[in-house]
Amino acid sequence: AMLASVLALMFPLVLEVIVGGPIASGDPGQIAWGAAAILALGLAEAAMVWARRWFVLAPSTRVEFELRTTFYRRLQRLPVAFHDRWQSGQLLSRMMQDISIIRRWLAFGLVLLVVNVLTIIVGAVLLFQWHWLLGVIFLV
Template sequence: GLVTPWLIQQVIDKTLEYGSISVVGLYAVGVVAVSLISGVLGFGQRYGMAHVVQGAMYDMRNTLYDHILHLPFSYHDRARTGQLISRITSDIDGVSRFFSFGLSSIISMTLTFLGASFLLFRMSWQLGLLGLAMVPPMAFTAVKGSSTLGPQFYRLRQQFGRITAQLQENYSGVRVVKAFAREDYEIAKFKRELEEFFQRRMGVVKVFALFMPVMSFLTWLGMLTVLTYGVWSVINGRLSVGQLVASQGYLMMLTGPIRM
């Protein structure tokens, strides 16, 4: 990905230098080749990581199931079956998603951030400083949003576990429910749990709805600042047009990991 802005820079600068678009074909082949190689490597990375993670999750589910079966009666008297089902299914799925996509994304985004910073400074230390100046406010916003979302996601998972528990208990004890004509009571109870889940889910959505526009504003403000300085540098002969365009690509890579 870091090569693509450089190739675009070369296409623009060489075309303006020679006054011909004959060089476009050569660099277009380069862009396609880089995209294909990146796609193949990305597939191999994701598939390999998923294979390892799914094997680990397989062992984890078996270990957890074995552990639950060997717990004493006193534990099962206190624990709700639905909560245990939620632990084996949705909680482990969350761990799987993190290691399948989250961990590899963290490594990839860190390398991209460092690479984009280096190339931006190499192009112009002023552009590099302006680009990095965007990082603290965006990082603060991201940390603030994450610290707010963390507890909300935890409560959301807890509520989902309660819903699963009630479903399991009602289905396994449906004869008792019908025998005592408790259908309406159980339906009302389930609706209350669903309403609680809905409210918690909307709380998460609200944080995202507030968080994303702020991040977008900071991103565009930073890009506009860098673009303004870049245009001034082009006019004064400090940068080429191709470098100006490439700087915007590197800037998106610089802020991309934070926006994610």
């Protein structure tokens, strides 16, 4: 996920080189190389997003399975009086929904939270390096 964010942050760097070089000099052959670099970055970023989903999905599904199994075992050990007060179908439905939310948070929410915070920090540092005034405007 971090590699995908780093690749996304490289787009402005490549565009800066393209605008400052081939576009400024009017060399159409070099512009094609820049476009190919942008395309390659986009494909690499897409591959990294796919890899993140592939590698995060299995552990989060395993956690979901363990939580469901543990909850079901706990539900089976409860006294009969508990089951008289609560409909087991309603409990299982709520449990499935809540555990599914936990899985989605582990698989996507938590990962994206960390990656986005780091991307904002790195992006702000790059922005300050390029132009300090734009960096200040970004922070405000």
